[in-house]
Amino acid sequence: MWSLALSTLRFRRSAFLAGFVAVLLGAAIITACGALMETGIRLDVPPKRLAAATVVVGGDQVYTLPKADPADEEEDLQWGTLPERVRLDAGLAGTVAKVPGVAAAIPDLSFPALLVGYAGPVSGHPWASAELAPYGLREGAAPAAEGDVVLDAETARRSGKKTGDQIEITVRGVIGTYRVTGIATAPAAGDGSAAGPEPAVFFGAADAERLSGLAGKADAIGVIAAPGVGAEELRARIDAALRGKNTVTLIGDDRGLAEFPAALTSSENLIVLAAVFGAMGIMVAMFVVASTLGLSVQQRQREMALLRAIGTTPGQVRRMVIGEAMAVSTLATLAGIVPGFLLGGWLFDRLVAAGVVPEVVVFRQGLLPVLVGAGVSLLTAFTAALVTARRAAATKPTEALAESALQPYRRPGPGRWIPAVICFVGGLSLAGVTVFIMSGPLTSSTAGPAVLVWALGLALLAPALTKALTELLGRPLLSLSGTPGYLALLNARARTTRMSAAVLPVMLATGMATANLYMQTTQVSATERAYTESLRADAVVTSATGGLAPGLLAKVRELPEVGQGGATELVTSTGYVEKPHDGWQREEGWPIQGVTAEGVARTIALTPSEGSFGDLRGKTVALEADHARAIGGGVGIGDTVTVRLGDRSAVDLKVVALFETRTGSEKFLVPADLLAPHTTAGLAPQILVRAADGVGADALMAALGRLAEGQEGVVVADRDALTATHAEQQRTQAWVNYLLVGMVLAYTAISMVNTQVMATARRRREFGLQRLTGSTRAQVMRMMALEAGLVAGIGILLGTVASLISLVPFSIAVDDTPFPSGPVWIYLAVVAFATLLTVAATLAPTWLATRSRPAEAAAAAE
Template identity: 60%
Template sequence: MGDQERDRRWPLMWSLALSTLRHRASAFAAAFVAMLLGAAIVSACGGLMETGIRLAVPPQRLAGAAVVVTGDQSYALPKADPEDEEEDVQYGLLPERVPLDPGLAGRLARVPGVAAAVPDTSGAGAVQAVAVTAEDGTDTRELAERVERAVAGSAVVLTGDERGLAEFPEALAARENLIVLAAVFGAMAIIVSMFVVAATLALSVQQRQREMALLRAIGTTPGQVRRMVVAETMALSIAAAVPGGLLGPVLGGWLFDRLVDNAVVPGVVVYGQGWLPAAVGVAVSLLSALIAALVTARRAASARPAEALAEAAAPPVRTGAVRRAAAVTCFAGGVALALVTVLFMHGPLVSSTAGPAVLLWAIGLALVAPTLVKAVTSVLARPVLALSGPAGYLAVLNTRAGTARLAAAVVPVLLATGMATANLYMQTTQTGAAGRAYAESLLADLVVTPATPDTLDQVRAVEGVAAASEYVTSTGYVDAPHDAWQREEGWPLRGVSAEGVEKTVATTVIGGDLRQLKGDTVALTAVHARNIGRGGVGLGDTVTMRLGDRAQVKLRVVALLRVETGNEMALLPASTLAPHTTAGAPSRILVRAADGVTREALTGELRRLGLEVQGRDALTAAFGAAQNTQAWVNYLLVGVIVAYTAIAVVNTQVMATARRRREFGLQRLTGSTRGQVLRMTGVEALMVAVTGILLGTVASAISLVPFAIAVDGSPLPSGPWGIYAGVVGAVAVITVGATWLPAWLVTRSRPAEAAAALT
């Protein structure tokens, strides 16, 4: 009998839920929009990730080849214990073209089914790829398998749209960029979506508290109320998530095009999204809605009938034990990440702990928002009463009586302010610190090209030149001893000339001598040296490094350096590093002017030699452009999520205001004018905005202070105050506008009609 009764309950609840959605469509519009956009963003992030995983790069010059063989640009970072099979292997990306064995083309030509194997030496002379054409009737897949066996793991075999990677190896960096960005911001979007949907549903249920109370009073059980709320939410989420998932490819394509336009992803990469990301977006949206519905329904069904009727008139302000425990957990995690950020993180690693800390603090504050909102509005009451007269008095009374409603409206404002402020200032702080460290590391006044040994001698012979050094950059990895601090990005390498490095590159030598930087030698930062191997490495020790073209070299440590945070690097002789770059030679010469010699005068002397001469600003500008490109990626994706949160602010405020039509009508019947009602709602909106902005500022500040200390040594983040003013101004305008406009619309009707309305 029990099973039969349960079988009848759910169809009844679904029928009631669908009926409620039909007759109260406006009450659920905000939740519908939040779910739809959440599914679209998650689906779009999935599309970017799928594009990165597939990485389709159609060939151009090598389009006639059935199979293309090229060097393996991936590099497996050494493990602490090579015998430990359980330790995950991390992979880096080598920045230079990995050359192939010159005899490989000849061996491949003898593989059965190969019509021809043509080496590609379009770069600096080394064999960069081998284009393999098939004999008539040879299956491409079978041919690829034979070629795989022939190369025996010494190279990569490409077919289909992957063949273009042999022509455009820089596209490989797009794979990691797209996957990491999609994963990070997709996860952030899921969490934000869950809280936005939960806040919107909570506000919707609060507005229907009288309806819930009457249902309880006539005998509806808590389980029936809970099932009704869950059924309503799931029916709504299905209607919203499906079109949201289908909208994902459109949004993902737009985001991808912006990444291409700003050179984050090469234009040769083809965007492609199948059905799986859309399905994941729909599933995640449904799961988020279900979790939010269960939390909201528990609160709606827990009160006794008499209590429910009382709470319908004056919702209580209380934070449940589960929410308090979750908030404490978030705060504890935020504190732990702050300590790790300050004590252990440096350079690019800082954002890996500071970024999640922002979300933890924002979520923690959102969980205890009802308690915090009551405290903040109590503080704001005095200045509001002093400045806004009767309208402020009524607004203060409304906020005190409707703290629960106010808290639901504050949460999206808190999230938008906290996330936007923290992420923007983290980026400006890290970009600014890296730019200053790079600029301070250059003592040279001028940059000369081309850079050849003869040119270097000519430059040094010019009167007025104090020092000149070849200069080349790359990236490398430490093979041995084990480097515990090594990341997938590798270590920046700078190739210089021992005779001119101390006057052209700003370094503080705390051990050894840079004049010995010749042959197979290296200069490491003292911090880096201490973390290599079990006891660190010192002067005279040998370090085995993997250079950008996969070449392995043994280098003797001849100097230990102290550098500014954000300028971590290793110095090698330019003659050692340059042959292992794609260009095969130093890219430029750094020149330091002698005392009393102006840059302009020295520039003229150097140009008489037929050399191209630029100021040091050319290097800092190029470095800044690379930094700004990465910054733009974060701005774009964070902007999408913040825009989603801002839409949630609008939805929440519109829904909260539109449902007060009856209240406004009664207020006008008791003598208030329409203007007084609008002024009152304007003051309430300002209190919502100020409260959310204050709490969001707290969440961002607690995260930014340890981040700024770790990056720049100062508790204040870098960046113009206009960023914060812009965030605050935009959030305030959106909040007030989204409150005042609906109030203006609902007060157009006659007071008696509004007072008689059921909603």
């Protein structure tokens, strides 16, 4: 039967091409997602400023969440990535230096700075760490006294400075004048990184500690190995010496993670994105390939009937169908590898451009994702072929001969009803979890798959649903279209099974597009509204260096346009509750906002239900009321919670206030001066300002503008700019999801065209007979247009039903309403696109099939 399967492909070119395209596109998408996942797992970040170090010691950015019962060994561990740089005790450099095989252990600090006359930020470092790049002096001398600096060659050129010149540098909001004592040459890129080290200015050790505000701390420790000592061997020795110190020892391309710890979060982002959309691609491929193969087999009922009539066993028919499918799938999978490579790189570049992945991460696509993508594609095709072959082989010979001529409708049996009910129950369960359990970014993780689960259930009952909807939609079709509509309805009734195969891709495309697009618009709308409603400030003062001068808040408060209680510092970070146990806690932790007690009431629209925000001083915290009840059985005013902050520091905080907020917007409020030192910048990056009573927004902006004059890096923006920036961040994240969903939808749309063309092209003989009995070519075209409209209408209706199982619970969870947010034109565009694509994919092959003479077409083989 395998040889027969291969030989039949020569005479089934349209079916061969349709299956080939479906599997090829599926293989390309799966391979591309595999490459993104490999990049996230490997997370290669080539070092730049630390390129000369054999080993780099950095702070451990991975935090293990506490268990409900520390003694329970069966409870799964959860990990989160700390958002702030976890710094080291600089004294550890001495410990590392004593390790056998270490030639030098050099601590490094990095802090943002602004140079007058230079466009863009630079990073400040102690001169001793220049050896880690390595930088070398091109001219002049190293910093020897307070106020001496060395510039890298490119920074000196762009700022127009040379040895001996004076230069003004702003660090932590304070401007100082320094003397350029030397120019250092940066190493050329060529170690696999995209470019050399970032622009840098080097200070003496005392200046670096004073300016960074991090005396006794180090961002990382670069280790130079003694001659003859390998990196692996040295790492093992250093690990042993630093055991229990919450450090990580990095070699190879992992060394760059000590320079760019923010890249760690991109690992999880890439893995999650690849897993979610890869799984979606696999399910879509299963739908599409099964639909294509099923339609192909239905069109060959006469051939199958004859094979069964001459003694072919069901097993032989099954092996023939599977053999044909696997022969096509193997060729298509191999052909899909190359576009999969290209698609993976293109998607990665788009993620980098959107800021989801830092530029320092290197895209990796090795053999493993290719093998996995090929294996998954073949397995998907085999599963779809197995389902299709089972139906072809189960029919008795006499029934098959009758079916090939009449294609009678058969009610779905238990083999379809039971799995369909399971899918519907599963979709409702996901909806319940979405509404009652999930919150925040995790909401889409259960709402999203629901549309696919329901689509699978609807697909299992597609023949029955198609028959019922054909009768429902057929009446208005008859009343509006006359004879062509009557012929279209007769064809639809006689071809229910084949028609249902054409309906499936339309349903899938409509359901996925509607659900995913409106989930994004609903999420963005809810987030923007929550942010806008929580903001009472009329203006914001920000810093280009990441932190504002400590005394700036007092100067803002002294402005008569601001008035009493009209300004608060705003610091943002993430933390974890350690004690008591937090049953709501997830790997991403909880947003923390640092505020100033005197100004929070007038600038942030939160009202305490218990306690007072005015008590947010020292080691205190305000919690969302529902969240407070979930911590350790409930905490209230006066209780203490232990919070692990973003830099791994643990603090005991006294609860001084409880407040209400939107579901999914839960956060902590703590004093800004408590939180800021535990962030990477070390200072408040923003000051929210509210105008005094009777003062207009323009007058406030003018006063703040005058205050900011002469303060390098200080920027003043109005409320609209603040909300616009937040909205842009939300839209960027949504755009990434649009991109990946669009990729899968494009695959579905192409497959929808594929199916329609294949279903229509096989009807050449039927069209010839119709024309011999008096129908004109134009009447046949109108009939097929109406059939296509009926297919599109049924698919759109079923797809809309499938999308609602995702949209309604998602909207309730994130926006407290069953109605999703977003313009109506999105749905109308989806409907129009699906309809036009279906009609075009039907009329084009119809026009080609009716070009020949009716007698020739009527005599042609099917």
